[in-house]
Amino acid sequence: MSVTVIPVGSRLTLRLNTGLDENMDPVYRNRSFHNIKPSADNTNLLELAQELGSLQVHTIDAVRRADENELEAS
Numbered sequence: 730m731s732v733t734v735i736p737v738g739s740r741l742t743l744r745l746n747t748g749l750d751e752n753m754d755p756v757y758r759n760r761s762f763h764n765i766k767p768s769a770d771n772t773n774l775l776e777l778a779q780e781l782g783s784l785q786v787h788t789i790d791a792v793r794r795a796d797e798n799e800l801e802a803s
Contacts, residue, residue, distance in 0.1 A: 735799040736767030743778055744791040757790060767796060 743760045750756050760781075765774070775792055782789040 731803050733801045733803040735801065736796065737799050738763070738797045739765035739767050739769065740795045740797075741765050741774055741778060742793040742795065743782060743785070743789055744793065745782075745785060745787040746790045747787045755790075758787070760785070765794075 741762045745758045745760060747756045747758050762781075771794065774794060778789065778792040
């Protein structure tokens with residue numbers, strides 16, 4: 730059986746370093762942006778994340794993209 734993959738959406742997440750806890754371990758917070766077009770280019774998303782990061786109080790530790798797909802038997 731073959732499977733058809735249908736892209737349905739993407740999410741862009743910025744992982745921000747908000748400082749250190751009492752044990753001197755880094756503390757992170759996530760900022761997520763939903764409804765990103767699945768066809769969006771990774772380079773453009775990274776540039777967007779860097780622009781959004783410049784508006785944040787805390788520094789960006791990581792930029793993540795999560796794609797969601799629907800699977801259908803064909």
